[in-house]
Amino acid sequence: MAIIAQSCSRKKDNFINRAWHSVGTEYNILYNGEIALQQGLQTVNNAFTENFWEQLPIERFEAKDEVRLGNEAENSDFERAEEKATKAIQKHSMTINGKEKNPQIDESYLLLGKARYYDQRFIPALAAFNNILNKYPTSDKINQVKVWREKTNLRLGSPELTIKNLKRHLKQEEVEGQDLADITAVLADAYLVIKEKDTALKYLDTAAVATKINAQKARYHFIRGQLYNQFGKKDSANMAFDEIIDMHRKIPRAFYINAHLAKSDNFDTENGDKLLFMEYLTELEDNRENRPFLDKIYHRIARFHQAERRDSLSEVYYNKSIKATQGDKELNSRNYLILGDMYFDRTEYKTAGAYYDSTLTNMVEKTKPYRVVKKKRINLDDVIYYEGVARAGDSILNAVSLPKEQQIALYTDYIKELKAQDSIAAEVEKKRAQKIASKASGKGNGIAGFNKPQRANLPGIPGNNSGGNTDFYFYNQSTVAYGKNEFLKLWGERKNQDNWRLSNARGNSGSGSGKEEGVEENITQLERYDPEFYIKRLPTDKVVLDSIGKERNFAYYQLGLIYKEKFKEYVLAKDKLEGLLKNNPEERLILPSKYQLYKIYLLLGQNDEAEIAKNRIIAEHPDSRYAEILRNPDSQLAKDQNNPETVYENLYRKFEAQEYVEVVASAEENIKRFEGDGFVPKFEILKASALGRLKGYEAYKDAVNYVALTYPNSEEGKQAQQILANALPALKNKDFLPEDEGNSFHVIYQFDSSNKEDIKQFKEELSKIMERLPYPDISLSKDVYDENTTFIVVHGLKYITSALGFGPTLQDYKEENTKGITKEYFTISSANYAIVQRHKNLGDYINPE
Incomplete structure (x- = not known):
């Protein structure tokens, strides 16, 4: 011890x-x-x-x-x-x-x-x-x-210090083995931070050779391959990936598979043996050890088929990649985005939109790629809407224009497709019912040792002599329900009476008329399979057909603009606008469509078509702003006076200057002038804002509602919908608050808006006096109340006593060249002033009941 x-x-x-x-x-x-x-x-x-x-x-x-x-x-x-x-x-x-x-x-x-x-x-x-x-x-x-x-x-963010210290250490000491690998790896990391990739690659080569740890060796070689690819040296990159592949089971499987896939990305699609390459990818797919990585392998095979323009095969493999996903969000987002683009190119916009939605759920928010896809998805809402309108209009107008024989043939083909779809759906429903019936009868669904009690044998009852078999139709509630549904689909609701097959024997649901107002009656299967049923429903009234044609043509015009401006799909935009001009459009759409086509031809490099379009616009519409721009594109007059963007900007400046009456009048004029142009909704929302400043809450609400209903797919229409849903309910209350609860107050002088000189002179005089008053934070403004009334407003008084005493102070304030201000005024808290301006209820404030 x-x-x-x-x-x-x-x-x-x-x-x-x-x-x-x-x-x-x-x-x-x-x-x-x-x-x-x-x-x-x-x-x-x-x-x-x-x-x-x-x-x-x-x-x-x-x-x-x-x-x-x-x-x-x-x-x-x-x-x-x-x-x-x-x-x-x-x-x-x-x-x-x-x-x-x-x-x-x-x-x-x-x-x-x-x-x-x-x-x-x-x-x-x-x-x-x-x-x-x-x-x-x-x-x-x-x-x-x-x-x-x-x-x-x-x-800690000091890569230069790291490089300096380690390079000095390498000069001073003999370093080898794993120590050398670790030092050179850190040096490579530091050089990557300062964006000197070529130097980083040199140190990384040393680290990859010196390290004895296989996982590190695989990582360093993979980064080497990535860097060589960035330098465009595919052969060197493939050699680095081969180093990883040669280690096979000595390293994590993820590095082995991704080395194969990274090497496959360097395949020479022009000169390489495509058959041999496909065998190489198939071998990766068939290897059982690669099952955890099938999502990436399927994705690579899909890209190969897509590059070879085998779209159907590529789509199959993209979907297989999605189903085999191992939680790789980056891979999922790429699969969904590519499939979305494929459906978009095939003009199947609803399906494309669904794929874009899935893409966004797998992307990191607040990144540039996310914002790009998000914008494309939002824009797709407009495409889906207008494509639906265009297709419906084309379908109806085409059917109406056909002779009776061709109408019957058209709907007969349609009915064949319906029957095929119904047959598949019926088979699925039948199997589902059989499955439910099997479970209900206890077949294959019992618990060991416990069976469903059997029905006693009853003489004269079919099926009861077989020892409890419950397969008889009316003993199984599931099959009975299935039969009822099939009867309703075929015959609809029928009264319990003789001759029930006659069409006038159809029952009702208690409403008295057989259908509720605004709701279409149930369509029976017999009707769905009868061409005459569809032919009778085609519109024949000329007014209705004209309306359908106008909606269809406007949809074509909007699609042309959307494809051109938002998606840069110039071929699709050209097809829509050319199709529009063949459909006898309204006058307001003809000239803008021709001008947009001229610009699209230029973007597509079709200079001859562009020149023809230009000459037609100048010849057929010589007095238009488009002709003026085409004749002299550098004209300041054309640029400043006729461009809708410039007109809007000038009008917005007037709005900021509170010239609301002129803004409303000018907006109405330009809405008619630029009808069909994409700037029209902007003029509408500006007009709504000016009306709100002049006439108050109700006028603003009505104007915003009009924008939301008339231009639902424009940015301004969506903005109007947001205002209606979120902003206006919060502004609806017009009850005044107690004045003593305010924390900021105004002193207000009223003027007739027509007395502009008096307003100007009063404001100048008041401004001079206020400079000498002992109020540090007060300011002055001229605010429009309505068409006939203008306020001069003193802001920044913190207490109600200061506001009440402000007027007498001005009356007593007399210096050289001033007589004091004796004009009548009223005081109001900032909260109540906002309500007065919002609801135009000054009378209720000054003279409360």
């Missing part, structure tokens, strides 16, 4: 003391600390997902943006490792005559720094590493310590 007590001392420098503390540190405290560190590191690695779609990080570690300065660990394993390292330093350090005699203390500090590093407390970690370099310069761990210190500097 005396020997043990003697050896526990940290102040005596002898073999027993050094051995006691060294062994205790290494095999007890540090051992448990290293276990805790590895457990924490495993947690970090499990939370980290390799993103092979982007350049891999050199270290499998994701640092957070913020720098943590505190001493509290977030990960309990790292906290335990830190505690063990601290305990080793505090209880086993042997500093005698300024020198550390326990050779395990430097490793304790190294463990301490690593635990803090992985817990992302980089500044405390840096302190631990610096402590080793300062106190233990001859440590056998010095290479590792310098690597960890410079990794920490890199995380």
Whole structure:
């Protein structure tokens, strides 16, 4: 016991003391600390997902943006490792005559720094590493310590310092093996941070050769391949990926598969053997070991088929990739986006919209790719709406124009498609009913040892002599329900009477008329399969047909603009506008369509067609603004006076200057002038805002509602819908608040709006006096109340007493060249002033009941 007590001392420098503390540190405290560190590191690695779609990080570690300065660990394993390292330093350090005699203390500090590093407390970690370099310069761990210190500097945003320190170390010391691999890897990481990829690649080559850890070797080679691809050196990239493939089962399978896929991306589609390449991809698909990665393999096969213009096959494989997904959101977003684009190109816009919705759910919000897809999806709403209008109009007008024989043939073909669809649906429903019936009868659905009790045999009842068989139709409620549904689909509601098959024997639902107002009566299967049923429903009234034609033509025009401006699909835009001009459109759509076609021809490089379109506009519409622009595109007159954008901007400036009467009149004029142009909704919403400033809440509400209903698919129409749903309900209340509850007050002078000179003179005089008054934050404005009344408003009075006393102060204020202001005024809180301006109820405020 005396020997043990003697050896526990940290102040005596002898073999027993050094051995006691060294062994205790290494095999007890540090051992448990290293276990805790590895457990924490495993947690970090499990939370980290390799993103092979982007350049891999050199270290499998994701640092957070913020720098943590505190001493509290977030990960309990790292906290335990830190505690063990601290305990080793505090209880086993042997500093005698300024020198550390326990050779395990430097490793304790190294463990301490690593635990803090992985817990992302980089500044405390840096302190631990610096402590080793300062106190233990001859440590056998010095290479590792310098690597960890410079990794920490890199995380703290000092790549230049990292490069400087490590390059100096390589010059001063002979470094080899894993130490060389670690140092060069950190150097490569630092050079990547400062965007010097060629230098980073040089150090990464060294790291990949020097490291003995296969997982690291695979990572370094993969990054090398990615960098070579960025430099356009596909052969060198493929050699790097082959290094990974050759390691096969020595490395994580994800690196092996992604190396194959990355190499396949470098396939020469023009000169390569496509048959051999397809066999290569098929072999990857058929390998059982690759099942966890089938989503990526299917995606690569799909891209190959798409590049070869085998769209049907590519679509099959994109969908297989989606079904085989392993939670890779980047892959899912690419699959959905490509499929959405394919359906968009086939003008199947509803399906395309659904795929774009799925794309967005797999993308990171507030990123540029997300915003691009989001904008495309929003714009697609307009396309879906107008394409629906156009198709419906084309279908109706085409059917109406056909002779009776062709109408019958048209709907006969349609009915064949209906029957095929109904047959498939009926088969599915039948199987579902049989499945339900099977469960209801207890077949194959009982619990072991417990069977459904059998029905007693009853004479004369079919099916009861078979020992409890319940397959008889009317004993099974599911099959009875199925039969009822089939009868209703075929015959509809029928009265319980003789001759029930006659059409006038159809029953009603209690409404007296057989159908509710605005709701179409049920269509029976016999009607659905009768061509005459559809022919009789075709409109024949000329007014109705003209209305359908106008809606169809306007939809064509809007689609032309949307495809041109929002999607840059110039061919689709051209087809729509050319189709519009063949459909005998309204006069208001002809000239804008011709001008838009002229611009589309230029964008498509069809200069001859553009010249023809230009000459036709000038010849057939010589006095139009379009002709003027085409004759002299650099004309300032055409640019300033005839461009709707310029007109709108000038009118908006008048709105800001409170010239509301002129804004309303000019907006109405320009709405007619630019009818059919995309700027018309802008004029409408500006007009609505001016009406609200002049006439109040109700006028504004009606005007906004008109915009929402008339232009539902424009940006302004959607804005109007938002105003109706969100803003207006909050502004509806017009009850005044108690004046003494306000925290800001106004003094207001009324003028007749026609007395512009008086208003100007009064404002100037009041402004001069206010400069000398002891009110620091007051200001002056001229506000329009309605068409006939203008206010001069003093703002910024914090107390009601200040507002009430402001008028008498002005009356008593007399200096040289001033007579004082004696004009009548009233005071009002800022909250009540907003209500007065909003609802135009000044009379109710001044003369309350």
